[in-house]
Amino acid sequence: xxxxxLALLSLWNRRFTALLxxxxxxxxxxxxxxxxxxxxxxxxSFASTISGTDLIVGARSGPIQLLLYAVFRIxxxxxxxxxxxxxxxxxxxxxxxxxxxxxxxxxxxxxxLGTSLDYFEHYRYARGRALTFAxxxxxxxLYDAVLGAEVxxxxxxxxxxxxxxxxGAGDVTFARHADQPFRVAGILARTGTPVDRAxxxxxxxxxxxxxxxxxxxxxxxxxxxxxxxxxxxxxxxQITAALVGLKSRIATFAMQRWINAYREEAxxxxxxxxxxxxxxxxxxxAEQALxxxxxxxxxxxxxxxxTALLIGLDERRRELAILRSVGARPWQVLALIIGEALLLTxxxxxxxxxxxxxLLAAGTVLVEGRFGLYLExxxxxxxxxxxxxxxxxxxxxxxxxxxxxxxxxxxxxxxSLRV
Amino acid sequence: MPARRLGRHLVAQWTRARxxxxxxxxxxxxxxAPVGPVVALRxxxxxxxxxxxxxxxxxxxxxxxxxxxxxxxxSGSGKSTxxxxxxxxxxxQQGSVQVLGQALEGLDGAARDxxxxxxxxxxxxxxxxxxxxxxxxxxLLPCRFSARRRARARARSGRLVAEAHRLxxxxxxxxxxxxxxxxxxxxxxxxxxxxxxxxxxxAPELLIADEPTSALDSDRRQAxxxxxxxxxxxSGSALIFVSHDTSLxxxxxxxxxxxxxxxxxxxxxxxxxxxxx
Ligand SMILES: Nc1ncnc2c1ncn2[C@@H]1O[C@H](COP(=O)(O)OP(=O)(O)O)[C@@H](O)[C@H]1O
Ligand SMILES: [Mg+2]
Numbered sequence: 170x171x172x173x174x175l176a177l178l179s180l181w182n183r184r185f186t187a188l189l190x191x192x193x194x195x196x197x198x199x200x201x202x203x204x205x206x207x208x209x210x211x212x213x214s215f216a217s218t219i220s221g222t223d224l225i226v227g228a229r230s231g232p233i234q235l236l237l238y239a240v241f242r243i244x245x246x247x248x249x250x251x252x253x254x255x256x257x258x259x260x261x262x263x264x265x266x267x268x269x270x271x272x273x274x275x276x277x278x279x280x281x282l283g284t285s286l287d288y289f290e291h292y293r294y295a296r297g298r299a300l301t302f303a304x305x306x307x308x309x310x311l312y313d314a315v316l317g318a319e320v321x322x323x324x325x326x327x328x329x330x331x332x333x334x335x336x337g338a339g340d341v342t343f344a345r346h347a348d349q350p351f352r353v354a355g356i357l358a359r360t361g362t363p364v365d366r367a368x369x370x371x372x373x374x375x376x377x378x379x380x381x382x383x384x385x386x387x388x389x390x391x392x393x394x395x396x397x398x399x400x401x402x403x404x405x406x407q408i409t410a411a412l413v414g415l416k417s418r419i420a421t422f423a424m425q426r427w428i429n430a431y432r433e434e435a436x437x438x439x440x441x442x443x444x445x446x447x448x449x450x451x452x453x454x455a456e457q458a459l460x461x462x463x464x465x466x467x468x469x470x471x472x473x474x475x476t477a478l479l480i481g482l483d484e485r486r487r488e489l490a491i492l493r494s495v496g497a498r499p500w501q502v503l504a505l506i507i508g509e510a511l512l513l514t515x516x517x518x519x520x521x522x523x524x525x526x527x528l529l530a531a532g533t534v535l536v537e538g539r540f541g542l543y544l545e546x547x548x549x550x551x552x553x554x555x556x557x558x559x560x561x562x563x564x565x566x567x568x569x570x571x572x573x574x575x576x577x578x579x580x581x582x583x584x585s586l587r588v
Numbered sequence: 589m590p591a592r593r594l595g596r597h598l599v600a601q602w603t604r605a606r607x608x609x610x611x612x613x614x615x616x617x618x619x620x621a622p623v624g625p626v627v628a629l630r631x632x633x634x635x636x637x638x639x640x641x642x643x644x645x646x647x648x649x650x651x652x653x654x655x656x657x658x659x660x661x662x663s664g665s666g667k668s669t670x671x672x673x674x675x676x677x678x679x680x681q682q683g684s685v686q687v688l689g690q691a692l693e694g695l696d697g698a699a700r701d702x703x704x705x706x707x708x709x710x711x712x713x714x715x716x717x718x719x720x721x722x723x724x725x726x727x728l729l730p731c732r733f734s735a736r737r738r739a740r741a742r743a744r745s746g747r748l749v750a751e752a753h754r755l756x757x758x759x760x761x762x763x764x765x766x767x768x769x770x771x772x773x774x775x776x777x778x779x780x781x782x783x784x785x786x787x788x789x790x791a792p793e794l795l796i797a798d799e800p801t802s803a804l805d806s807d808r809r810q811a812x813x814x815x816x817x818x819x820x821x822x823s824g825s826a827l828i829f830v831s832h833d834t835s836l837x838x839x840x841x842x843x844x845x846x847x848x849x850x851x852x853x854x855x856x857x858x859x860x861x862x863x864x865x
Contacts, residue, residue, distance in 0.1 A: 171732035175721075182720030487715050493677060494712070495786070496705020496733035498698055583677040584668065584710065584798070 172501050175492075176508035183481065187513060190474045194517025197470035198560060199524040201463040202553055206529070208456050209550070215449060218362045219412075219441045221293030223421050226250065226258060226428055227410035229435035233451070236444040239270055239410040242280045242363050246272070249407040254434045258413065261427070263420040266291050268412040271375050271405065274334050274346075279320045281334050281368045283375035283408075289315075291414055294362045304328055305355030308371050311399060313354035319365035321356045328353050334368070334378060336385075344386065346378040349395055373403035413438070467560055471567045474513055478506060478571040482578070489579045503576040510568020517564075518557055522549070624689050626794050626826040627651040627674060632683035633852075634673060643669050644680075645852035649844075653793070656817065656827045658837045661846030667830040670846065671796050674828065675708055676700035688793055705734035709787030709825070711797040716783030717771040723761075726771060727752040727785045730792075737790025744791070755785040758822075759815050776803045777812065784816055791823035799831050806835075813839055 180187045219225075219240050227235040228248030237243040259267040268291055271283030282288075289300050289307050305328045308315055316326055326332070330353045336344040351370065359365055377398040381391030393401070415424060421440065428438035489502050529546055549557070629649040635642045643666045651657050661667045672678045673685050676692040677700075685692045688707055692700055704710075709730070717726045731738040731748055738748065745751035756762065759781040771779065780800050787795055797816070801809040813836065820827045829840065837843035 175718075178720045178725075488718050491712070491716065491718055491729075493701075494675065494704070494710035495730045496701050498701045583672040584675060584712075 172497075172504045173508055176505050176512055179488075179505070180509055180512060186477050186481075190477050190513055191517045191520060193473045194467075194470040194514060194560075194564075195520035195524055197463070197467040198518055198521025198557070199528065201460075201467050201556060201560070202521065202525045202549075203528065204459050204463045205553055205556060206525070208460065209552070211456075212449065214361050215452075216445055217295035218445070219292075219294060221291070221297055221414065222412045222441050223415045223418060224413040224425055224428070224438045225410060225441055225444070226255075226413055226436060226438045229437045232437065232439040232444045233448050235410065235437055235439055236441070236448055238272065239412075240363065240441070242272065242282075242367065246409050248435075249409055250411070250436060251407055251434055252405050254431065254436060255408055255411055258411065258428060261424065263415050263417065263424055264413060265416045266414040268292065269372055269405075269408040270410045270412065271372055271407075272409045274336055274375070274378075276320075276332055276334050276368045277324060279317070279323075279366055279368055281370060281375075283370055283372045283405075285372060288369065291412070292364070294360050294364065298360070300360065300364065301358045303356050303358040305353070308354050308369070308374075310352070310354070311371065311374055311377060311403075312349065312351045312395060313370070313374075314351040315355040315357060315369040316353055317357055317365040317367045317369075318359035320368055321353075326353050326356070328356065332368070334370070336379075336382065346382075348392065349378050349398065372405050372408070376403040376405050377401070468563070470517070471514070471560075471563055474510060474564070475567045475570060478510060478568065479574070482506070482571050482575055485575075486578060486582065489575055490582055490584055493579055494584055499576050499580055502579045503572045506572035506575045507565065507568045510564055510572070511561075514561055514564025514568070518560060522557070624653075625650045625686075626653050626655070626688060627828070628684075628686040630684045630686075632673070632680045632685065634669060634678070634680045636669075642852040644673070644850055646670075646683075646849055647851070649849070651794075651826050651828060654821070654824050654826055656820065656839075656841045657829065658840035658843035659828065659830045659846050660832065660834045660837060660843060661830075661850075662832055665846050666850060666852070667832075667846055668798055671710075671798050671828070671830060674794070675710060675796060676704050702734070705730060706736045707793050709789075709792040709795045711780070711783045711787045711795070711800040713799040714776065714779070714803045716786070716800075717774075717779055719770075719772050721771070723756070723767050723769070723771055723774075723782055724749065724752055726782055727756065727789055729786055730789055734790065737792065740790040751789060752785065755788055755819065756782070758819060759785055761785070777805075777808050780804065780812060781815065784812075784819065788819050788823060788825070791825065793825055795820055795825045795827045797827065797829045799833075800829075801836070802831065802833065809833075809836065810839070 225235060225239050227239055228246060228250050230247055234244065235246075238246050255267070255269060258264065266287055268288045269283075269285055272280060274281040274283075286307050292300055294300075302315075303318065303321075305315070307313075314332060320326070331350045332353060333350050334346050336346060351374070357364065357369075377393070377395075380393050380398065380401070381388050413424070415421060425438045425440065428436050492502060492505070493499075526546065533546070627650065629646055631648070632644060632646045633642060634644040659667060659670070669678070673680055673692075674687065676685070676687070676695070679685070679693045679700075683693075687703070690703065692703070695703060717723075718729070721729070728748055731741055741748050741751040745754050753762075753767075756767070761767070761778060761781055766774075766778070771782065774782065780803070783800065787797070795816075800816075801812055804812060816827070817839070819825075827840075829836075834843075
């Protein structure tokens, strides 16, 4: 077929403008695919933040709010739940395990989570993966702390380093529990979840550092030294929330009803999956908007191609007449222009995909460090193929406009050229 | 001898030689092809658009095999329009255009395009070449659209490229460094000769030239014509050559003033009769 060869040569002849057009298509396609990829990865990593937990229990508030503070460590609880209620839930026959969560303190911008050793055993993320230690082990002593991977990386901590916990989320000098420093006993392996950004200590330790802090600030004479604390009963009176695992998932709804109807205290139990998808539907609006915007960027790229082809057309009237004179049919003239649009779009798509993978390869480390989002270098997904096909179809459609003009022109002009 | 006078001298000599040749030259080529005229127009009426006046109204016109016909007419008189009809790019609203015995108005568009690729070579006034193709590719263009032109070119020189080179050499474009140049770097005269090679490759029965010399100097014109005539004769092609420059008319077998035979728009044409050949 001589037409494809002609289209190629003609593009090559205009390689500078063709390259610009190709580049704008490539960039817009890379953007579109990048947004799509980050979107799906974010959704996947979001959904894999917590797994294996059947119920999250906290004080009565909204399910999303509970999920946010208990799992994502975003925002603050309005109320705590009593240790007694927690004990009662844990004692229910259907309950296999519980993990208490106690929030409120921080260390240099990272949240401190008071919990039990069960946390390291039962917490699951990403379809049932358990937490593992990169270094050290779970807390054994009262003043042992276990760091999330990101905390250790960002602050440069190693095992046995001493750290001081601050009261509340801010880090103010006078609100530090400086008299009871902690020792880094373990560092967790990276999970890509909020676990990476937490400092874990025992519930007893949380109790110990708050003795004498009942008013929100140290009361002179009421605070204790580590030695004094070790001799005291450090059973907590309250916790922030709890993760609950059941012996059988069939019991989930019955247990949820039981907790929500609990008499002594206003409690809320949510199914993590339900709350996650509720939360995601909030985020999805922004995420959809992002995809639509990048779709428009692709459209702008294609309109650039349309402009280039249309402008080129008037200069090429002569060329089209020559082709007609040697026997080219009008549809071949049409095919020539469409072929150029198709070639440009195809090459643009190809370059865009190469660009995307290049950027991914270069950016993965950065994105993972900054946002805890792990972008795997996987092959194109079905959805991404659909997007590429849609762009190709749009390119074809856009190419049809100048091609149709060329077709009409070459029919109207015949061999006489009136310029 | 100044170039212009040399040109005139050559043409004069050549005209004499041609007179001697016409008896045998075309006859040899025509012998292989079926007899009958290359072109036969009858009662042709053509207008570009229904709301526009008629551009052409020709009762009849015939061109014999191998004949060299000159058609004169002022600019805007419908010369190019007539050539478009002969090439089958447009069809008349009335009447018949027969080329090689085939009534073009009876063919559909695709068949006419195929017919043109097979049997007709076309040279424009200027800018004949596709800028992004090499000289060779420009010459070979008709062969890409017609198997018959390919076959005939091969039959002549063995290979397509060899035939293109042969034609280019005959048209004084043999220098190897010339052929590697981009077509945009050629002079107008060189471009027109490449166009002639393209029109001639595969020996089409009919060569149509639409004022191919109007962009050339007058001495170059006659040299170009001489080469064109030679090649047409060698391949047995008939030549229909259109120009508003009547000084060339004498070199042809026959010449025709379009204004005189075209009855369309005679209201305006009557005031300025076409110069007689
Ligand atoms: N493609 C076209 N569409 C409409 N009108 C045309 C077209 N080509 C030529 N014409 C008109 O037909 C008439 C004859 O033009 P043309 O055949 O080009 O004359 P010439 O070749 O003798 O200069 C002119 O009035 C011109 O405007
Ligand atoms: Mg003209």
